Amino acid sequence: MSLSLRLQHDLPDLKLDLNVEAPPGVTVLFGRSGSGKTTIVNAVAGLVKPMAGRVAVDGWELFDTEQGLWLPPHKRRLGYIFQEGRLFPHLTVRQNLFYGKWFTPKGARRENPDKVIEMLGIGHLLNRRPSGLSGGEKQRVAIGRALLASPRLILADEPLAALDDARKAEILPYFERLRDEVSVPILYVTHSAAEVARLATSVVALQEGKVLRHGPASEVLSDPSVAPAGVRAVGAVLQVRVVKHHTDGLTELDAGGASLFLPRIPLQVAEELRIRIPAQEVILSSKRPEGLSALNVLEGTVDTIRAGEGPGAIVSVKTPAGSVLARVTRRSVEALGLKPGKSCFAVIKTVALAPQDVGGHLRGA
Amino acid sequence: MGWLGPAELEALKLSLRVSFWATLVTLPLGIFVAYALARWRFPGRQVLNGLVHLPLILPPVVTGYLLLLTFGIQGPLGRLLAEFGIVVAFRWTGAALAAGIMAFPLMVRAIRLSIEAVDPKLEQAGATLGASRLFVFATVTLPMILPGVIAGAILAFAKAMGEFGATITFVSNIPGQTQTLPSAVYAFLQVPGGEAAATRLVVISIVVAMGALLLSEFIGRRVAARVAGS
Numbered sequence: 001m002s003l004s005l006r007l008q009h010d011l012p013d014l015k016l017d018l019n020v021e022a023p024p025g026v027t028v029l030f031g032r033s034g035s036g037k038t039t040i041v042n043a044v045a046g047l048v049k050p051m052a053g054r055v056a057v058d059g060w061e062l063f064d065t066e067q068g069l070w071l072p073p074h075k076r077r078l079g080y081i082f083q084e085g086r087l088f089p090h091l092t093v094r095q096n097l098f099y100g101k102w103f104t105p106k107g108a109r110r111e112n113p114d115k116v117i118e119m120l121g122i123g124h125l126l127n128r129r130p131s132g133l134s135g136g137e138k139q140r141v142a143i144g145r146a147l148l149a150s151p152r153l154i155l156a157d158e159p160l161a162a163l164d165d166a167r168k169a170e171i172l173p174y175f176e177r178l179r180d181e182v183s184v185p186i187l188y189v190t191h192s193a194a195e196v197a198r199l200a201t202s203v204v205a206l207q208e209g210k211v212l213r214h215g216p217a218s219e220v221l222s223d224p225s226v227a228p229a230g231v232r233a234v235g236a237v238l239q240v241r242v243v244k245h246h247t248d249g250l251t252e253l254d255a256g257g258a259s260l261f262l263p264r265i266p267l268q269v270a271e272e273l274r275i276r277i278p279a280q281e282v283i284l285s286s287k288r289p290e291g292l293s294a295l296n297v298l299e300g301t302v303d304t305i306r307a308g309e310g311p312g313a314i315v316s317v318k319t320p321a322g323s324v325l326a327r328v329t330r331r332s333v334e335a336l337g338l339k340p341g342k343s344c345f346a347v348i349k350t351v352a353l354a355p356q357d358v359g360g361h362l363r364g365a
Numbered sequence: 366m367g368w369l370g371p372a373e374l375e376a377l378k379l380s381l382r383v384s385f386w387a388t389l390v391t392l393p394l395g396i397f398v399a400y401a402l403a404r405w406r407f408p409g410r411q412v413l414n415g416l417v418h419l420p421l422i423l424p425p426v427v428t429g430y431l432l433l434l435t436f437g438i439q440g441p442l443g444r445l446l447a448e449f450g451i452v453v454a455f456r457w458t459g460a461a462l463a464a465g466i467m468a469f470p471l472m473v474r475a476i477r478l479s480i481e482a483v484d485p486k487l488e489q490a491g492a493t494l495g496a497s498r499l500f501v502f503a504t505v506t507l508p509m510i511l512p513g514v515i516a517g518a519i520l521a522f523a524k525a526m527g528e529f530g531a532t533i534t535f536v537s538n539i540p541g542q543t544q545t546l547p548s549a550v551y552a553f554l555q556v557p558g559g560e561a562a563a564t565r566l567v568v569i570s571i572v573v574a575m576g577a578l579l580l581s582e583f584i585g586r587r588v589a590a591r592v593a594g595s
Contacts, residue, residue, distance in 0.1 A: 045493050073492040074501075080493035086486055090508045090591070099504075103495025149494050 003027060003153065003185050007043055007053035016040065016050070016209040025201025026179045026186045028217070030193075036209040037189040041157050044187060045080050046073035057153045057185065074103065079146025079184075081156040085138040087130035093141050094126040100149025110150045111182075119181070120144045120174060136167040143174055147182065154178065154186045160195065175199055193221060197237045197276035221276070222316070222323045234314055235278040236324045242269050250295075255321030260348070261295045277348055279314055282326035285345045286336045296348040298324055302338050317346050324348075373562055375541050376549035377569060383457055383545055384525035387465035388472075388518055395469060395521070396514060399476035400502070404485070420531070421470040429534025432463055436535070459536040460543045464525035472521040479513020480506065512589040519581035523574050546570055 003022040010016070016036045020027075029037045042048040044055050044062065054064040063070045079100070087096050097117070101109065117123050120140045130138055139159060146154055156175070160168045172195065179186060179199060188199060196203055200217035213220050218237040238260075240253040245264065253260045253275070260275075267273060289297060300319035307313045313333050315326045324346045338344065369377070401407075402414055420428050436443045437454045446453065453459035483506055491501035507514075529547035536543040538552055550566045553559035 047489055047493075072497075073489070074495050074497050076493075077495070078493050080490065082486070082490065084486075086484075086490040088487060088490075088505055090505075099491070099496070100494035103500075145494070155493075 002058060003187060004054070004056040004059075005040070005044070006055070007040060007050050009039065009043065009048070009050035009053070011036070011039060011209075014039075014209045018204070018206075018209070018211045020204055020211060020214055022185070022187075022204070023202055024183075024185055026175075026188055026199045028196050028200040028203045029187065029189045029206060030191070030196050030200075030203050030220070031206035031212075032191055034208075035206040037191075037206060038157055040206075041080075041155050041187060041189055044153070045078055045155055046071060046076055060152065077104075077108075077149075077152045079149050079151035079154045081139075081142050081146045081154065081159045083158045083161050085130070085142040085162075087133075087138055087141055087145070089130050091129070092126065093122065093128050093130070093133070096130065096141055097122075097126075097144050097148050099145060100151075104150045108150050111147055113148055116144050116147050119177060134167075135163050136170045139163065139167075139171050140174060143171075143178070147178070151184060154182075154184050156186060156188045158189050158191070160190070160192070172198060193235060193278075194276060197221060197235070197274055217274070218322065222325055234325055234327065235276050235281075236322060237274055237276050238322045238324075239272065240275055240321070241272050242267050244269060255298075257320045258298055260298075260321070277324060279325035279327040281349060282324060283347045284315060284317070284326050284328055284332070284336065284338065285347060286338075286342075288345055289347055292347065294347050294349045298346045298348070300324065300344065300346060302340050302342045302344055304340060305333060305338060307333075317344060319346060369565060370562060372540055372544075373549065373566055376544050376546050376566065379457060379460075379541070379544065380526055380546040383461045383464050384522050386458075387461045387468060387525040388522045390461075391465040391469055391472060391521065392514070392518055395472040395517065396476055396507075399473045399480055399517075400506075402473070403477045403480040417473050418470045420467050425467065425528070425530025426534050428467065429463060429531035432459075432466070432531065432535040436462065453536075455536050455539060455543060457536075457542060460532050460545055461525075463531040463535045464528040464545075465521075467528045467531050468521035468524040471524050472517040475517030475520055476510065476513050479510040479516075482513075483509045512585045515588060516581050516585050519577050519584075523577040526573055526577075527570070 002024055005018065005020045005022065008017050014034070014036050016039060018040070029040060031037055039048055043050045043053070046062070049070070050065070052065045054066070055062045061069055062076050088099065091099070097113070120143060122137065122140050122144060125133060125137060125141065130141070133141065160171055163171065175188070176199065179201070190196060196217055202215060203217050203220040204214045205212040205220050213223060218239065222236045238255050240255045240260065242265065243252040243254045243259070245251050249264050250261045251263070251265045253262060262275070265273070298319040298321055300317040303316040303318045303323065305313055305315050307330055311329050311331070312327055313330050315328055315333065315338060317324050317326060326346055336344070398413070398417060402410065433454070434440050436446070436459065438444070438447065438452070443454060453462055487505055488501050491505045492498070496504065527547055528545070529551065532543070532545060533548055533551070538544050538548045544552065546566055546569065550563045553563035553566070
């Protein structure tokens, strides 16, 4: 289930031009607001007609301007999860969920409604109307509604942006389950590096309508030249495995032979997950630190140093766990004598790993 | 209704029949025109908007005279319809036509306002789920604008009940055929001693108008509450 995407479109203040072949799984369009993410998704959905391009899901063409092919939105077999939910206010949750089912050919109804309702935990809401639901509940119903249309492609346009942190943490796992349990490709729009780190099979980093970089999340996010959502979004993504739950509330993780300690992660021993370490939560030391309260120290060698316009610099350190990024000042770079090839220690404070930066179990990718 | 004379009763029944059909027949067209004006951008949109509003701003007698020129026995459309055996001039159907046209702008305005209040994003959501435009209209737009449609219909009905100028110009004032409630009031006031009958009809007019208004408020509120989902 792959997605082929070629688009050219002029907006008043933006020129879109991209050509992406996305592998199966979750393809995340990542960039600042105004980088053209939503226009791309709307073009795939048929809500915006681009000047030129072609979009195909698994070889099935949704439009191709060269052939003059343009399927109207209702013939594209999509499940679009909008930022604001867009549930029908005059219908019950049940009627909302089954709205798309009327138009799905009988043979194409893949999703079992009971299973979807159970997975999303919305069984007790079926007879309610959307106005009586919380933000998180609404978004769960919106996910179910898109899924029960048995789509060939799921579109999600910043589905968490309108929610507070607690609700985000509530909804994100459902998208992980979508990725892992439903074999439908997902095109997911966000400006949050944490969501990219948790969900993405591949990331398309966008800047002003153009593809800055396309690749696996761990590569794109740890490339300091990308940072499409600003320097705060720069951070390394590490693939780790749960080793042990300690009695003092910490979970020990194995990252390529190195040990990391995090506050208790609700996963089984030996399960794999991704963690994101924001660059600004990492400090560097030229000697092995002693007498420091931070638990996580990774030894490595400096790979690249990238000075920005301000006083800061992003240092990429090769460690056994993977590349770790640190945001330090240029003055510190000089004081420590950092240069490519020099060995150093990356110090990560345990608390720096925010819960929403920790992804659940992961297949493939 | 023993206290009403046969002529007065006839005028009341005729008015109800004229207004009922005027409203019923124009309603689908009113919804369509309101939707087109609210949602579509097409050349001639402002012209259509102007045409719809014309009966509201023209003197009714002018509208009636234009109807007579068009649908009269000698008029182009009148002659065409006569070929099919349909004559509207000086018939109750003509009164319904005049009432429908006069009430049309009010109906369209009310419905258009309610369509503009529906977020087009909801209609887009319906389309992405596989619903065709017509189906989206029937399952999303129409239920959500129902309060506006009902308000528009009742407003049009009340306007049709009171229509006088265009009606009397187009189809005259024939008892039992085209003498609606307002025409009858006018006729009774022209003859000595007709004041009592005229007064009774005036009271009925007030009751019908107030009833229609209250009913529309009541239904509108109930439907709005249902549509809003509370």
